[in-house]
Amino acid sequence: MVKRILDLRLAEKREWPQTVLLKLRSDVEPLPEAAPGQFLQVRVDQSPATYLRRPVSIHFIDRERRELWLLVRKVGAGTRAMAEWPVQTRVNVIFPLGRPYTLPQSSTRERCLLVGGGIGTAPLLYLGRVLRQQGHQPVFLLGGRSAEDLIQLNEFEQYGELCLCTEDGSAGTKGLVTDHPVLQGPSPDRIYCCGPKPMMVAVARYARQKGIWCEVSLENTMACGIGACLCCVEDTVEGHRCVCQEGPVFNINQLKWQI
Amino acid sequence: MSLKNPVLTASGTFGYGREYTDFIDLSDLGGIIVKGTTLHPREGNAYPRMAETPSGMLNAVGLQNKGVDYFVAHIYPEVSQYDTQVLVNVSGSTVDDYVACAEKIQALDRIPAIELNVSCPNVKQGGMAFGVSCEGIASVVGAVRKVYHKHLMVKLSPNVTSIADIALAAEDAGADSVSLINTLLGMSIDAEKRRPRLSTVTGGLSGACVKPVALRMVWQVAKAVNIPVVGLGGISSATDAIEFLLAGASAVQIGTANFIDPAVSVKVVRGIEDYCERHHIGAVSSLTGALEI
Structure with missing residues (x-):
């Protein structure tokens, strides 16, 4: 593009x-x-x-x-x-x-869990819409500190089921996204995730344990955004990679996170 | 070495050129200076490598590159097709590294010059050790000069007491031109976390904030040496570029401004043309050192 x-x-x-x-x-x-x-x-x-x-x-x-x-x-x-x-x-x-989320290539309907925390919920709306348009089944698991972090819900619910949680219990289930009952149910085919790093690490750990395909979106500090300055690198199994050009979306298997 | 216009893009801010082809036609530029290249591959420093500062930024990339052999095999075939001058910035930890790297670049027909980086502040033995003393710069420039027979540009560090003396030492050792300034050594602290913002604690400051320092140094060096001076440091517009030419630069490099406006380099080219037209200047070279005091 x-x-x-x-x-x-x-x-x-x-x-x-x-x-x-x-x-x-x-x-x-x-x-x-x-x-x-x-x-x-x-x-x-x-x-x-x-x-x-x-x-x-x-x-x-x-x-x-x-x-x-x-x-x-x-x-x-x-x-x-x-x-x-x-x-x-x-x-x-x-x-x-940047590199977008990888969409399912199969023509069979896939159940996709879209996990967002705080402002990390932002990219999941367009992702949910495109997945829905392609015949897949998005489920949004959105978390925040309190109810006021959970916004645009009427937009999200146009494209899939909503599962909400807050740390203070002011909306949805009380606790972190990884505490939500939806993760105890049948495993999704894919997990897409964006949010604070501790949350993404926890989600990646869950996906790794369950053997579920999972992509996360990083937000390392960057200058150029086009792969020229090499400031935003993430340490990957292939060495330093620019989040702006080779990310921001990475499969968890590419990352050297302790999961 | 001749340039079609006096505007180059600075090493480390322009990748290998291909990162910018969606935004500009590279053939509109005088030249591009590709990312710092070393004899052996380097992974660079740990993240975080960048901190924004007032009207500028600090970086601590640490010469991440895949090494000169990778450049020769995989990058050169592409950049040699560009209709503009392509220079390679050469860096190293030892004199032998610089020499070996320069020899490999010399074999490439379409690379008319190297820019010897004796001023990277971001690696322990990243050249700046050479660039901060007259003896150091003479040793590395002299050794490379013996094996490198094309245009040898030497990029100077501003982190010195007298940059004119360093420039003279580079000239005496055989440099064909000098470019200045590389980044100023700086630091940024996150007061809330009581932590440095860069993994390396200190890093190189660039951007609009360094321009007055760069301009002063270009002026001092241009008065001292008889070889061409290439000016850089915070140039973000044609007016900035013309100031450097008036201070004594024969050409300029655009660096950090490429990150903010990926099309800025060509705007500077056009702006210099407009300036020359408005001031009835036939040859842009007549601006060099035309400052009236």
């Missing part, structure tokens, strides 16, 4: 206490082809504190409206500045970047 530098327009935004949904629209041309799990590099502004672009995963692509949705958690200078953009702001992005 050819990478492009695009100027998009912030057409719509929705805010939660810690998170913002940004709907970026392409006014002049259709959005380039992109796949679930890929990401974009967003130019925040010209300020000294946000000198580099910010990598943000694709939350959803609405082709009819030519919209690219980003779900951004306000954690640092860049994400807070993005949350303050007024509607109509021109947003410069490099898109699409």
